[in-house]
Amino acid sequence: MDRPNPDSLLQQLNQQEQKAQRGKLRIYFGAVAGVGKTYAMLSAAREAQKNGAKVLVGLIETHGRKETEKQLQGFDLLPRITTQYKGKVFQEFDLNKAIEAKPDLLLVDELAHSNLEGSRHPKRWQDIDEILSQGINVWTTLNVQHLESLNSIISQITEVTIHETVPDVFFESADEVILVDTTTDELLNRLHVGKIYQQEQAKRAFNHFFRRGNLISLREIALRRTADRIKSDVHHYRQEKSIQRVWQTEAGILVYMTGASGDENIIREAARWAQQLGCAWHTVFVENADFKKTSTQQHNAILTRLKFAESLGATTQVLMESDTAKALVDYARKNNLSKLLSCALVKRRFWWHKSLMQQIAALAPELDFIQIAKQTQKIGKVAQTSQEKVTHEPWLKTPKKKLKLRPYFYTTALTSLLTVCLWPISNHLDPANIVLFFLLMVILASIRYGRNVGIFTSIISVLIFDFCFISPRFSLNITDLQYLVTFAVMLFVGSLSSQLMASLKYRAKIAKTREARVQSLFQFAKALSGYLETEQVIKKSTQVMQQEFGGSVVLLLPTPEEQLQDNASEGIDLAIAQWAFDHQAEAGFATNTLPKHPFRYIPLNAPVRIRGILAIAPKHLNDLLIPEKKQLLETITSLIAIALERIHFAEVARQVLIQVESEQLRNTLLSTISHDLRTPLTSLMGQAENLMSRHQTISKELLQENLQAIYDNARSIHSIVCNVLDMARIDTGHFKAKLDWYSIEEIIGSVLHNISLSYPQIKIKVHCPSTIPLVEFDPLLIERVLHNLIENAIKYSQGIPQVEVDVKYRKDQLVVSVLDRGIGLPEGQEQAIFEKFNRGKIETAYTGVGLGLSIAKTIIDAHKGTISAKQRIDGGSCFTFTIPATPMPLIELESPEIIEQDNGKES
Numbered sequence: 001m002d003r004p005n006p007d008s009l010l011q012q013l014n015q016q017e018q019k020a021q022r023g024k025l026r027i028y029f030g031a032v033a034g035v036g037k038t039y040a041m042l043s044a045a046r047e048a049q050k051n052g053a054k055v056l057v058g059l060i061e062t063h064g065r066k067e068t069e070k071q072l073q074g075f076d077l078l079p080r081i082t083t084q085y086k087g088k089v090f091q092e093f094d095l096n097k098a099i100e101a102k103p104d105l106l107l108v109d110e111l112a113h114s115n116l117e118g119s120r121h122p123k124r125w126q127d128i129d130e131i132l133s134q135g136i137n138v139w140t141t142l143n144v145q146h147l148e149s150l151n152s153i154i155s156q157i158t159e160v161t162i163h164e165t166v167p168d169v170f171f172e173s174a175d176e177v178i179l180v181d182t183t184t185d186e187l188l189n190r191l192h193v194g195k196i197y198q199q200e201q202a203k204r205a206f207n208h209f210f211r212r213g214n215l216i217s218l219r220e221i222a223l224r225r226t227a228d229r230i231k232s233d234v235h236h237y238r239q240e241k242s243i244q245r246v247w248q249t250e251a252g253i254l255v256y257m258t259g260a261s262g263d264e265n266i267i268r269e270a271a272r273w274a275q276q277l278g279c280a281w282h283t284v285f286v287e288n289a290d291f292k293k294t295s296t297q298q299h300n301a302i303l304t305r306l307k308f309a310e311s312l313g314a315t316t317q318v319l320m321e322s323d324t325a326k327a328l329v330d331y332a333r334k335n336n337l338s339k340l341l342s343c344a345l346v347k348r349r350f351w352w353h354k355s356l357m358q359q360i361a362a363l364a365p366e367l368d369f370i371q372i373a374k375q376t377q378k379i380g381k382v383a384q385t386s387q388e389k390v391t392h393e394p395w396l397k398t399p400k401k402k403l404k405l406r407p408y409f410y411t412t413a414l415t416s417l418l419t420v421c422l423w424p425i426s427n428h429l430d431p432a433n434i435v436l437f438f439l440l441m442v443i444l445a446s447i448r449y450g451r452n453v454g455i456f457t458s459i460i461s462v463l464i465f466d467f468c469f470i471s472p473r474f475s476l477n478i479t480d481l482q483y484l485v486t487f488a489v490m491l492f493v494g495s496l497s498s499q500l501m502a503s504l505k506y507r508a509k510i511a512k513t514r515e516a517r518v519q520s521l522f523q524f525a526k527a528l529s530g531y532l533e534t535e536q537v538i539k540k541s542t543q544v545m546q547q548e549f550g551g552s553v554v555l556l557l558p559t560p561e562e563q564l565q566d567n568a569s570e571g572i573d574l575a576i577a578q579w580a581f582d583h584q585a586e587a588g589f590a591t592n593t594l595p596k597h598p599f600r601y602i603p604l605n606a607p608v609r610i611r612g613i614l615a616i617a618p619k620h621l622n623d624l625l626i627p628e629k630k631q632l633l634e635t636i637t638s639l640i641a642i643a644l645e646r647i648h649f650a651e652v653a654r655q656v657l658i659q660v661e662s663e664q665l666r667n668t669l670l671s672t673i674s675h676d677l678r679t680p681l682t683s684l685m686g687q688a689e690n691l692m693s694r695h696q697t698i699s700k701e702l703l704q705e706n707l708q709a710i711y712d713n714a715r716s717i718h719s720i721v722c723n724v725l726d727m728a729r730i731d732t733g734h735f736k737a738k739l740d741w742y743s744i745e746e747i748i749g750s751v752l753h754n755i756s757l758s759y760p761q762i763k764i765k766v767h768c769p770s771t772i773p774l775v776e777f778d779p780l781l782i783e784r785v786l787h788n789l790i791e792n793a794i795k796y797s798q799g800i801p802q803v804e805v806d807v808k809y810r811k812d813q814l815v816v817s818v819l820d821r822g823i824g825l826p827e828g829q830e831q832a833i834f835e836k837f838n839r840g841k842i843e844t845a846y847t848g849v850g851l852g853l854s855i856a857k858t859i860i861d862a863h864k865g866t867i868s869a870k871q872r873i874d875g876g877s878c879f880t881f882t883i884p885a886t887p888m889p890l891i892e893l894e895s896p897e898i899i900e901q902d903n904g905k906e907s
Contacts (some may be wrong), residue, residue: 023132026176027111028141031222032215034187034196037141037180038062038109042071045107045139049075056103059093061110065195075107085116095120095127098136105137112146112164125166144222147171154221158214172229179226184215252337253281255309256328259298262343263305266372270341271312283309284317284331286324288506303625307590316627320510322503325359332367339368407449411457415441419464426469434469435486438462442490443497451498455491462487520544521635528643537647541614541640548632550619552599555640556581557612564613577601577613584610589617590624600624602637606645614640680713687713715758737778737862741888744772744807744814747779751786759794759801768807775814775885781859782883785867786816788852789879793820796877813865814883821876830869856881 028037038060049055057075062068078098080091092115098106108131113124121127128138145154148165155161171177182190190196191210255270257263267283274281285302306316321327332340340360354362357369418441422434438461446454466487467474524544531537538555545553556564556577564577576594580587580601587593588600598621604611614637616624623629687706691698698706745768752764786805794801802821807814825833834857860867860881867881 021135023135023137024176025128025132025137025174026139026178027171027174028139028178028180029144029222029226030141030180031144031218032187032210033063033143034190035180035182037143038068039071040178040180041107041109041139041141042068042075045075045105046071048105054104056098056101056106058098058106058108059110060107063197067195076103083116083118090116092116092119093124093127095130098131099134102134103136105139106131108138108140111140111142112166114164123164123166125170129170142166142171144218144225147225150221150225154218157217158209158211160209177226177229179222181219181222184212184219187215188212252279252332252335252339253277254328254332254335254337254340255281255283255314256324256340256342257283257285257302257305257309258343259285259302260343262372264308266341266343267305267309267312267314269372271309271314273339273341274313280335280337281314282317282331282335282337283314284319284328286319286321286327288320288322288324300622303622306627307625310627318626318628322506325356325363329360329364329367332364338366339370341370341372343372407445407453408456411441411445411449411453412460414445415457415460415464419468423468431465431469435465435490438465439490439493442493446497447501450501451495454498455495458491458493458495462490465490517548517632520548521632521639524636525639528639531643532647532650534644534647537640537643541636545614545616545636548636549616549623549629552615552617554615555604555612556615557644569615571599571617572615573597573599577615581610581613588615589621602633604637604641604644606641608645611641611644611648680717684710684713712758737781737859739776739778739863741774741776742779743774744768744782744816745770747783747786748805748807751783751790754787755790755794758791762794762801762803764790765804766807767804769809772807772809772814773885774888775883776888777863777883778859781862785856785859785881786818788856789818789881792852793818793822793877793879796820797822802876809885812885814885815880816882817878817880819872819876819878821872824875825869825871825877830871833869834867 028041030037042060045055055075056078057072058078059080060068060072062072078094078101081094083090083092093108108124108128111125111128115122115124115127121130128140131138144150145158145162146164146166147168149168151162151165187196188210253270253274255266257266270281270283283306285306306318310316317331319327319331328340331337342356357371360367360369415438418437422429422437426434442454442457442461445457524540527540528537531540534557538557541555542553552569552571554566554569554572556566556572556574558564558581562581564574564581566572566574566577576587576597576599579593580603584603584605585593586600586602588597589595591600599615599617602614602616604614616633618624624633687710691703691706748766748768752766755762755764790803790805793803797803797820804817804819806817806819808817809815834853857867860883863883865881865883867879869877869879872878
């Protein structure tokens with residue numbers, strides 16, 4: 001009995017709960033207009049109304065068809081909205097009224113219709129989606145040419161461009177799809193008699209869209225699309241009900257390769273059948289513990305046959321399972337394959353075992369098992385694709401093992417030791433109990449050392465038991481024939497235990513291999529998701545590929561000119577790689593293009609475009625032919641391509657962001673400079689013009705006043721230009737502080753001297769202890785910082801500026817503060833005022849572009865210090881910057897003798 005998966009049940013319950021809150025959607029689907037979709041919908045709605053459903057006709061387009069108009073009688077019609085668009089009046093569907101009416105069933109014609117501009121949704125299917133979300137059931141109509149995925153195909157057939165489309169996702173979400181169909185002749189007859197369009201419109205349609213060839217093609221596409229929809233419904237139903245049995249709703253072929261010489265004949269026959277039936281077919285090989293016994297030639301033949309089947313269109317797979325029949329049945333049920341093809345002569349392991357056909361019939365009676373006679377042929381001489389010949393090491397070939405005698409010696413010694421231990425108490429034990437000890441030894445030997453050692457231990461145990469514990473003792477004669485049964489059971493137990501243990505070890509090996517592979521893929525995908533540079537992706541990808549395949553792995557990435565580049569990697573042929581890149585097709589080993597080349601070149605196809613080529617030459621070239629290894633390779637290449645594309649678009653986004661910020665910076669700079677330079681330049685021009693016209697008559701006092709104004713305006717322009725040039729120099733990245741030991745007192749004195757020239761009437765208080773030692777900094781830059789902070793305090797002061805400079809020396813840093821009694825800082829802007837072009841919320845009459853504080857912060861950061869601003873409690877602001885202060889190194893003075901000699905020479 002099939003048992004559903006609990007996780008699937010929970011997911012189905014969640015989906016059912018979501019569907020229960022939405023209305024049901026039914027689509028009447030047809031090839032073209034006129035097949036009777038609207039008529040069929042209205043007829044079904046009439047029956048629903050008779051059964052008590054509240055039916056509301058939201059919108060029906062009759063196109064003048066009398067039969068359709070008669071069907072509308074007896075229904076409640078939703079009033080339409082009258083809308084004017086480009087001078088014309090249109091009657092549109094009223095979405096709000098439809099939702100307010102809350103009918104049980106709403107009829108809305110022409111699902112693909114485009115709404116007028118200004119509507120809530122641009123498409124009618126979006127209106128219906130909102131109605132469904134309100135729990136209202138909707139019936140609608142749709143023609144096949146309006147499906148988005150088929151739009152371009154139908155446009156090529158009919159030579160008519162269809163602009164109104166519906167996404168396939170919405171079509172697939174419909175609860176019911178009803179196909180309304182009629183023959184081509186009947187449809188053309190309806191067109192001629194005017195049942196579809198009016199006379200003039202019908203003539204145009206007959207010569208264009210309604211040509212016979214178009215109608216036949218559209219009908220076929222509609223039937224196939226409906227069949228695909230039904231196939232999808234069957235698939236979802238099987239998953240929902242956890243149905244494992246094969247349903248023969250369509251033909252599906254599964255080819256079982258036995259490894260015999262007749263496999264290629266079965267593959268050809270299956271390919272012909274699949275082509276005739278128009279169905280999918282799969283080719284599998286079951287790898288079990290006995291597979292290790294096959295020769296290298298057989299291994300290579302199996303790989304070549306899998307490649308041959310794949311070239312004929314089959315889906316290939318290697319199944320790792322000890323039970324062949326179970327593996328085939330599980331695979332057939334998973335892929336819903338109803339026909340199983342195999343060689344007519346499949347050997348049994350033992351004569352009492354059931355044949356493969358009997359085992360499959362017992363497990364899956366719904367499968368059709370077809371046995372095909374094989375041709376007599378030497379193993380290994382098989383049809384080969386692309387003229388390649390595989391002669392490399394097989395993927396799971398185990399080297400020939402030498403016979404190891406140590407396990408046989410150990411088991412013999414332990415059995416002898418067991419005999420010595422049992423001998424003193426043998427008279428007190430029943431022979432049946434002694435047999436149990438020897439059986440335990442046989443089982444342990446089988447588990448530890450395998451089948452052969454277990455059988456050997458069984459024989460040794462039987463001989464020792466007979467020789468030492470069965471009367472007459474010390475003889476191999478048997479007086480009681482029942483001990484023959486005991487001997488046979490001991491041999492059987494040893495053989496069975498070893499066989500089961502071999503099977504368990506093989507399954508554990510397979511599970512461990514798959515677990516390691518999944519874990520490796522998980523770690524690889526996790527690592528790629530966090531990388532931000534292409535070099536990281538290349539390094540990690542090469543490392544993972546070499547771990548999985550060995551050999552040589554090279555990632556070839558294109559230049560902006562779409563040319564692959566390589567750093568002279570050994571064995572790489574750039575011409576082949578470039579061909580694979582240009583054609584987006586694989587080339588090299590085991591492909592149809594240059595199959596003798598040792599490397600295979602695999603395109604890194606990302607969702608948007610190809611991102612490069614993966615060149616791989618694994619240690620064992622057969623790895624590229626094993627289906628499971630090929631799937632692993634495809635998964636890794638897909639992850640690499642997606643990672644490279646993500647990094648590419650991240651870089652594009654970063655460059656776009658930089659361009660946007662640069663453009664904003666440029667616009668801000670131009671607008672600010674144009675505003676702040678215009679005023680002083682205009683004043684300069686006016687004052688110069690005034691002096692030119694009145695210089696002979698102007699008084700000495702007025703002349704001095706004009707010259708001072710010219711100087712002030714020129715100084716303002718000079719300050720703006722210096723700030724802009726400094727910021728440009730800083731942004732180039734070549735900015736670096738030149739550190740040396742200086743006194744902060746000298747810097748303050750220089751700054752105050754320069755400030756007095758510009759603002760002679762302003763007095764600045766300085767608090768600087770004389771005990772402050774020398775500090776390592778760039779004097780010109782720190783002077784610029786102090787000048788900007790003091791000038792900023794003067795600009796934003798009210799009345800007579802009151803500026804103070806306070807200097808303190810702490811244990812490990814120099815602290816300099818500039819305080820004022822001005823308007824203070826804008827609330828919440830303590831950090832933002834250090835950004836470029838930020839002048840606060842309150843502006844003054846003083847010019848500036850908002851770069852002074854930004855330059856100061858950059859300079860202090862270059863000194864590895866800090867700068868901050870805060871509001872003073874009693875009014876005004878306080879700007880403070882710190883510079884790391886390390887102890888000044890000691891200077892070694894020259895010895896007095898040398899000084900005296902030098903002085904003597906000088907005198």
